[in-house]
Amino acid sequence: MEIQEIQAVFIDRDGTIGGTGHFIHPMNFVPYSYSKAAFLLLKEHGIKTLCVYKST
Numbered sequence: 001m002e003i004q005e006i007q008a009v010f011i012d013r014d015g016t017i018g019g020t021g022h023f024i025h026p027m028n029f030v031p032y033s034y035s036k037a038a039f040l041l042l043k044e045h046g047i048k049t050l051c052v053y054k055s056t
Helices: 035-044
Strands: 008-011 049-050
Touching: 035 049
Parallel strands: 008 049
Antiparallel strands: none
16 A cells, blocks of 8 residues: 555554553643654645544
């Protein structure tokens, strides 16, 4: 699959782009150091990104 074929990426927030892998309140959430660069790379290729998390 070429990157041009990808229209959107759904990303789980907790443990994927930051945090500890468990729910963290949004005020306490800290992204990983590489997360911004990864989002920018997707944006440069015109790929929409959607970040989701489970809230109970």
